[in-house]
Amino acid sequence: MKTPPLKEIKEALQERNHKELLELCITLIKFKNETKEHLSYLLFELAQPDTFIKKVNTEADMHFSELPNLSFKNKIKKIRKIIQLNKKYIRFAADKNIEVALLVHICQHLQKYDSIYESVTINNYYNNQLERLEKAFNLLNEDLKYDYKNEIENLLNE
Secondary structure, three states, X not given: OOOOOHHHHHHHHHHOOHHHHHHHHHHHHHHOHHHHHHHHHHHHHOOOHHHHHHHXXXXXXXXXXXXXXXXXXHHHXXXXXXXXXXXXXXXXXXXXXXXXXXXXXXXXHHHHHHHHHOOHHHHHHHHHHHHHHHHHHHXXXXXXXXXXXXXXXXXXXX
């Protein structure tokens, strides 16, 4: 089955009434959990980016706090999971400021664990996140760059 282009989908949605659109949305969020999470972000978190950043960072802190109790193999899996969650939240937000804030937080944790375990895998994760951080940082406007400049320099110099 071939999926129609976005333009056709928009036209079809414009032809629907409010009740039908609501039913379509409910059907979508029942189908896939990530869609439900994204819709809840758009409805409840979009207007408060600072609160969203705090929630995501708190969740990451919780996951990182579990690392000392895990075997090395499970530490690597957990770190990969944390990075994937972070990517998902960045994708939801689609805002470079939020992306930089979340990546700085993750990189600070990864920097700590990279120095503790001296693992090639953790080092690779850390370097990949740093690359993403630099790309996002370069797309920020000058005022926001100034806010993050010291934190990013600390990450890059270590």
